[in-house]
Amino acid sequence: MAKRSRRKKNRILKAVIVIAAASLILACTTIAVFTISGRKAKEPAQPAKAEENEMPESGPEAVREVVSLEIPGEQTENTAEEETTAAEDDEDLQTADETTDAETAEAAEPEEEELNTEEAEIKEESAESEEPAAEETVLEESVPEDKSAPCFLSFTAAPLIKAGEAFDIHRYVGYADDVDREVQIAINGEVDVNTVGKYPLEIVLADDAGHMTSRNMEVNVLAELPPPGPSETKSEAFSDFVSAYKNEQTSVGIDISRWQETVDFEKVKAAGCEFVYIRIGGLDDGELYTDRYYQNNIAGARACGLKVGIYWHAEESSAEEVKASVAYLLNVLGGEKPDLPIAYDWEDFKNFENYGMNLQDINDNAKLFADELEAHGYSACLYSSKFFLEKVWNASAAPVWLAHYTKATSYAGQYFMWQHSCTGKIDGIAGDVDLDVLYDGRL
DSSP states (O other), X not given: OHXXXXXXXXXXXXXXXXXXXXXXXXXXXXXXHHHHHHHHHHSOOOOHHHHHTOOOSSSHHHHHXXXXXXXXXXHHHHHHHHHHHHHHHHHHHHHHHHHHHHHHHHHHHHHHHHHHHHHHHHHXXXXXXXXXXXHHHHHHHHSOOOOSOOEXXXXXXXXXXXXXXXXXXXXXXXXXXXXXXXXXXXXXSOOOTTSOEEEEEEEEEEOTTSOEEEEEEEEEEESSOOOOOOOSSOOEEHHHHHHHHOSTTEEEEEEEOGGGOXXXXXXXXXXXXXXXXXXXXXXXXXXXXXXXXXXXXXXXXXXXXXXXXXXXXXXXXXHHHHHHHHHHHHHHHTTOOOSXXXXXXXXXXXXXXXXXXOHHHHHHHHHHHHHHHHTTTOOEEEEEEHHHHHHTOOGGGSOEEEEOOSSSOOOOSOOSEEEEEEEEEOTTOSSOEEEEEEETTOO
């Protein structure tokens, strides 16, 4: 816009110069005419012949003659000078215009660069300001929807407390949620631990989504706690177990740990045992350990030709702990190749809320355990009871070793082995032992 304005001014200036030059020529012509006229008045009269040669006093011809006789050289020279000056001025103006345009352009370039830089910075800032929003959206999408209410994983309906002792609800309940890692627990009612009596309570669990679960509890405050009574569970002879569950599609066996202490595997095999699951060790209160009887048990079972499987006592609450456990297990295993999958045995559900996990976390840990073992050429399985398989685990993620102490399990899921009892009796072991049925073709 500034450039156009300057060009317009230049054109006007040129026109003014031309008009001024024309006016000057006209003025000079007028003066010449007046001068000639004055001279004619002073001159004496001429003869008639001379009068015939006089120029007309007026008209185009007279003006043309005056211009050619009186003004041509001087006026032409002036006009040329003025035109040259005008041209020079025009060139100067054009040069100045061009210089101004160049300076304007040069001045404009940094401005354009600054604008472009500013635009780029604004776009960058806009992009950066948008990035956190996108990240928050991803994070929100990655959080699973909380569809279920918290659940009790263990619950003592009628706990007994000696008068004067503190009442700690966490000794009598265990609980979890599908998403929340810190489920809220509330106790509706009061317990006077210094006064003998029965105190009804309502125990309420709540998650962040507003889902709630409640159960009733009756706390019995006693002057003295009764001595433990005899076990109501009857022992089962291994021979009876064999008779009931051994067939062409099954194998019968036992699982052992340090609790069985020294085992006479020759007698165990002679009783009809076909396989044995042995505890290799585990994680207990944050400490990795090896079962003190593992080495003797694995050597004795192998020496007798029994099929062997091993299980891991699990209490991991993070991926780091799982990886450390697997590394430890493999080191103890020392290249030994079990005949059956290595079992992941997580049982501390009474204190589950203390691990800072939700139900998805514990399933992720079990899967990671299996993945880590498989990466080293071993297969894995999941050991759990019917209740926890239905309440906690994604039982379809791995082969299942089912624990359900009954004559005929009602568990509807798939399983390759069934722990039928924990009170079996077999030659070669002094105390009770777990009895297991292995189903052929289910692995």
